[in-house]
Amino acid sequence: MTTKVLSQSDFKHLHDKSHIIPEKIRAGLKKLGPKGWQYQPDFIKTCEIGNPADFGHHSAQFEADHCVLIGGSKGKKAWAGSKELADRLRAML
Secondary structure (H helix, E strand, O other): OOOOOOOHHHHHHHHOHHHHHHHHHHHHHHHHOOOOEEEHHHHHHHOOOOOHHHHHHHOHHHHHHHEEEEOOOOOEEEEEOOHHHHHHHHHHO
């Protein structure tokens, strides 16, 4: 019986949160589709991210295009599946 030898790339895909969490966010945005949106707590669940702090550490790269602030900086956040939808939602506020 031979044991598979794993590469550094394998390790990254299995354990590096700076790779894993953004990939999960991309998958979550894809699940929303171009016309869907969710409030942030639900979106974190859609992304299948167990620790909201992990989401917070890695979501900044997506916020400008997909995040809609509702009620200012202390309000809710919504996540849109496309930049176009996020722009339309922002225009409604």
